[in-house]
Amino acid sequence: MRNSFLKELFELAxxxxxxxxxxxxxxxxVVTPFMxxxxxxxxxxxxxxxxxxxxxxxxxxxxxxxFTYSIANFPTMRCLEHIRNDVCYHNANVKxxxxxxxxxYGAMGATHHAIEDLAVMRALPxxxxxxxxxxxxxxxxxxxITEYPGPCYLRLGKAGEPVVHQSEIHFEFxxxxxxxxGRDVTLISTGGILQTAVRTAERLAKEGSEAxxxxxxxxxxxxxxxxxxxxxxxxxxxxxxxHSILGGLGSAxxxxxxxxxxxxxxxxxxxxxxxFSPYIGSQEYMLERHGLTPEAIASFVVKTLQIVPSRxx
Amino acid sequence: xxxxxxxxxxxxxxxxxxxxxxxxxKVSALHQSTSTDLRKLAxxxxxxCVRMTGKANASxxxxxxxxxxxxxxxxxxxxxxxxKRPDWPDRDRFIMSKGHACTALYATLAESGFFPIEALDTFxxxxxxxxxxxxxxxxxxxxxxxxxxxxxxxxATGMALAAKRDGRPSRVFCLLSDGExxxxxxxxxxxxxxxxxxxxxxxxVDYNGIQSxxxxxxxxxLHPFAEKWRAFRWSVREVDGHDMPAVEQALxxxxxETGRPSCIIARTVxxxxxxxxxxxxxxxxxxxxxxxxxxxxxxxxQNQ
Numbered sequence: 001m002r003n004s005f006l007k008e009l010f011e012l013a014x015x016x017x018x019x020x021x022x023x024x025x026x027x028x029x030v031v032t033p034f035m036x037x038x039x040x041x042x043x044x045x046x047x048x049x050x051x052x053x054x055x056x057x058x059x060x061x062x063x064x065x066x067f068t069y070s071i072a073n074f075p076t077m078r079c080l081e082h083i084r085n086d087v088c089y090h091n092a093n094v095k096x097x098x099x100x101x102x103x104x105y106g107a108m109g110a111t112h113h114a115i116e117d118l119a120v121m122r123a124l125p126x127x128x129x130x131x132x133x134x135x136x137x138x139x140x141x142x143x144x145i146t147e148y149p150g151p152c153y154l155r156l157g158k159a160g161e162p163v164v165h166q167s168e169i170h171f172e173f174x175x176x177x178x179x180x181x182g183r184d185v186t187l188i189s190t191g192g193i194l195q196t197a198v199r200t201a202e203r204l205a206k207e208g209s210e211a212x213x214x215x216x217x218x219x220x221x222x223x224x225x226x227x228x229x230x231x232x233x234x235x236x237x238x239x240x241x242x243h244s245i246l247g248g249l250g251s252a253x254x255x256x257x258x259x260x261x262x263x264x265x266x267x268x269x270x271x272x273x274x275x276f277s278p279y280i281g282s283q284e285y286m287l288e289r290h291g292l293t294p295e296a297i298a299s300f301v302v303k304t305l306q307i308v309p310s311r312x313x
Numbered sequence: 314x315x316x317x318x319x320x321x322x323x324x325x326x327x328x329x330x331x332x333x334x335x336x337x338x339k340v341s342a343l344h345q346s347t348s349t350d351l352r353k354l355a356x357x358x359x360x361x362c363v364r365m366t367g368k369a370n371a372s373x374x375x376x377x378x379x380x381x382x383x384x385x386x387x388x389x390x391x392x393x394x395x396x397k398r399p400d401w402p403d404r405d406r407f408i409m410s411k412g413h414a415c416t417a418l419y420a421t422l423a424e425s426g427f428f429p430i431e432a433l434d435t436f437x438x439x440x441x442x443x444x445x446x447x448x449x450x451x452x453x454x455x456x457x458x459x460x461x462x463x464x465x466x467x468x469a470t471g472m473a474l475a476a477k478r479d480g481r482p483s484r485v486f487c488l489l490s491d492g493e494x495x496x497x498x499x500x501x502x503x504x505x506x507x508x509x510x511x512x513x514x515x516x517x518v519d520y521n522g523i524q525s526x527x528x529x530x531x532x533x534x535l536h537p538f539a540e541k542w543r544a545f546r547w548s549v550r551e552v553d554g555h556d557m558p559a560v561e562q563a564l565x566x567x568x569x570e571t572g573r574p575s576c577i578i579a580r581t582v583x584x585x586x587x588x589x590x591x592x593x594x595x596x597x598x599x600x601x602x603x604x605x606x607x608x609x610x611x612x613x614x615q616n617q
Contacts, residue, residue: 048504082467
């Protein structure tokens with residue numbers, strides 16, 4: 001996802017000199033094309049995220065489209081108030097980009113586990129939140145947020161994720177992508193766990209449950225229509241995210257369902273407990289320890305469907 | 314004047330000569346004011362601040378009064394702006410990073426034609442755009458909302474960098490408080506600006522020596538302050554922040570060195586201009602009410 005983002009942004013920047021990539025002294029090897037070929041559209045703000053964010057806001061208030069770029073929690077939480085006041089309050093055209101959402105840097109320890117970022121960024125007024133599910137969505141999201149005139153958070157995985165979308169997609173900002181059709185259950189996925197969601201749906205199919213699968217790449221504004229349609233047209237809803245179950249996709253969907261004027265639909269959040277992980281390890285290991293494998297998720301879905309009262313549709 | 318305009322010369326595109334002429338015309342108009350005019354302007358700013366703070370029963374009058382002479386010199390002498398076109402791209406920017414001294418900015422903007430003087434009466438009132446910390450919404454001329462310290466300099470730095478990269482003649486002036494310099498973000502940008510040769514960036518520190526809970530030297534001593542900025546590769550001048558010709562000179566002679574940002578350390582007195590408020594921490598908080606208000610205004614009117 002990181003590579004498709006940078007490649008797409010570089011192409012866009014060649015055509016639009018308002019685009020500036022502002023990095024927090026990270027991106028070794030991958031930001032070289034920007035540094036060498038578009039030096040006036042590249043800036044290393046140093047290991048100084050507060051200053052980086054303020055500088056980006058100042059540049060945006062002078063007509064630029066500024067992308068801040070760093071890893072894990074550094075471009076979000078380290079400088080949170082600068083994002084709130086300088087970027088959001090002034091509606092400055094700043095895009096905050098992180099690499100390493102979720103457990104991408106799992107072995108690096110709890111400081112590098114980015115599992116509350118969606119909740120925190122979603123709470124900020126005026127901030128759009130996008131978490132693409134694979135490199136194809138990442139490329140499309142980069143184009144979409146560049147066109148979107150205002151603050152935006154882009155949560156990326158790392159490099160080398162599998163391509164989930166095997167053909168061109170119709171990516172629309174704020175609209176979920178329906179990737180699979182089914183009436184037994186809806187899986188709503190955000191971010192890099194999309195591949196796991198696809199495999200979960202395949203597994204469920206083998207066990208006789210047909211799942212609708214939504215890739216909710218835009219967390220804010222949320223596609224409430226897609227959520228409500230799932231509530232009307234399928235028997236249960238499960239959200240899936242490599243993020244704390246507090247405040248992210250699960251909470252966003254729960255808010256919609258709880259306030260909707262519709263019959264109660266069985267609903268569960270699948271994600272990471274709201275605690276510091278006691279583990280460190282590879283992303284695969286971390287997901288496994290937190291029960292975020294297709295096998296574990298499918299098993300949870302099947303058990304839940306057995307317990308909840310069946311609804312007539 | 315000649316030094317100031319020469320500092321604005323950019324050599325990389327043809328159309329800038331037109332921009333520079335326009336900029337120069339605005340500077341010329343401003344330069345008609347004398348030091349006496351600016352002292353009178355500062356006095357009017359002080360009277361507005363005292364009235365606004367008293368009516369609102371608000372805090373921070375001491376912080377506003379210490380910066381009044383600087384504000385008069387910035388808007389009356391140094392800054393290039395057009396109140397009829399607050400979004401003029403080539404304007405100079407002024408960022409009031411010490412957002413709690415907002416009355417000084419609001420009063421200066423009103424005196425400079427950005428909005429009517431009468432609007433100042435609404436300060437701090439329900440539904441007014443004039444909030445108790447600097448707010449940009451619906452306030453023409455306010456570049457940045459502040460109130461949390463340590464935000465102004467990073468944003469000012471980004472504006473200065475954008476102007477440089479676009480070949481615009483804009484300069485960015487940023488007023489910090491001394492207590493604000495406890496914030497790490499100030500020093501993050503202080504490190505950054507000389508690296509990028511931002512000689513269109515000017516920091517002014519309102520060094521009144523008193524912060525929220527005590528004297529700066531007793532809380533977190535900034536001394537040696539000028540040396541700190543010099544060590545960060547800024548060009549530094551220290552002035553008496555109430556000596557109008559000295560402040561004017563410091564503001565109009567920037568940049569002091571080509572390729573370096575400028576820092577003006579203005580030694581000021583908290584509460585300056587109202588004898589019973591001067592150098593008193595209490596007036597970081599207390600509002601001038603009743604007899605205090607009458608006495609304060611009488612003193613200022615007498616010194617007009």
